[in-house]
Amino acid sequence: MRGICWEKIRPLTTKMMLNRKTMSSLRKVCFIGAGTQGCQNSLRAAASGFEASVFDISSQALAEMKERQLGFVDRYVEVFGFESTELTHAIEKISRTTDIDEAINGADLVNESLPERMDLKLEFYTDIEYRVTDTTLLTTNTSSLPITPISEVLEKPERFAALHFNGISRLVDVMPAPGTAPESLARLEDFARAIKSIPITLRKDVPAYIANNILMARLQEALLLVLDGCASIEDVDRSIGLIQTDIGPFAQMDRVGLDVIRDILFERAKRTGDQSATRAAAFVGSYVEKGALGTKSGQGFYTYPNAAWEKGEAFLQGL
Missing domain, CATH: 3.40.50.720 (NAD(P)-binding Rossmann-like Domain)
Structure with a gap:
């Protein structure tokens, strides 16, 4: 054995x-x-x-x-x-x-x-x-x-x-x-x-299942918007919060764990050949290397407890 x-x-x-x-x-x-x-x-x-x-x-x-x-x-x-x-x-x-x-x-x-x-x-x-x-x-x-x-x-x-x-x-x-x-x-x-x-x-082996495939495409796009200098982390999450009741993608990634998100994105890049996924994974990895893993470490894209996105309407208004 x-x-x-x-x-x-x-x-x-x-x-x-x-x-x-x-x-x-x-x-x-x-x-x-x-x-x-x-x-x-x-x-x-x-x-x-x-x-x-x-x-x-x-x-x-x-x-x-x-x-x-x-x-x-x-x-x-x-x-x-x-x-x-x-x-x-x-x-x-x-x-x-x-x-x-x-x-x-x-x-x-x-x-x-x-x-x-x-x-x-x-x-x-x-x-x-x-x-x-x-x-x-x-x-x-x-x-x-x-x-x-x-x-x-x-x-x-x-x-x-x-x-x-x-x-x-x-x-x-x-x-x-x-x-x-x-x-x-x-x-x-x-x-x-x-x-x-x-x-x-599911009917067959589909890496990342149904919801995760859809979710990771959304999270990857959010990461690229910030990485390409289009918007801040807070403004991406505020935009999502203003059109739906769900939390924003960066807050969601903090909850999941940035180490987990990094690994999933690297696997997605390996499987699909999508270089955008590689860039997004490297961006998340820069936080992981500093020990910022999200809510479980007290620091991720936001600082916990009492993260800015948890302030509800005040956060949405940018206060």
Whole structure:
């Protein structure tokens, strides 16, 4: 059995009242990585009645999870319809460990949120397949990478697919690789519904899914407008805020994490040959190199807490 050496596992980073027992055959879900995705998704699963475990090579990342998850409570009440007491109890029930075999023991589903590097993911799946049972579903939460190369290193590709969470929203992407069994997709769709989400199942391997492809085109254009000296960061976000209720693209990138945005843009450039995506990625990377990762580091395109864009009407008026 190969040893674990998955570099930096944690990235530097609706109200559908459904009964888990009647909607999903799964009982235990293991999340790989205690970053933003691991924190958010394990909480959603645990609050929905699933046994949830989180694995990370960093004990510090695991220790910080509870405080981070408490910060999600109000939004989870608003978006998913949980009771706040359900969420606080769920936070206490989540198992957190640096022991991979302990984390996956008894797991019906493994959801991986490694950094967006294919080499790390291939190494992970080559290792993890021999640690889980033959019936365990293996899924990736990748935001931008193709999943076909992962399926090709598995001996049982029929139980592998993408299960992609879109932050604190009800959208969950379910995406097959060429060898994914229809039964596996059905089980993942049931799981998504059981955690108060809505699954959108793609017909084939599409890197970045549906919403992310549309979103990244929007964010890339916003970056280029600033990079080309057409407007300031604040004016781009104010323009969007004045025509719709959504937050502006730069505020949105801060929420996602600038390291994640950089990696997605570089992957987009590699996949499409779009040099504009390369320029946009380099621009975001200049912030990342300074440790400005967005809300999670307290500094991104804006300074947190109390960022300018959070001032609502005063921000829109440029006050």
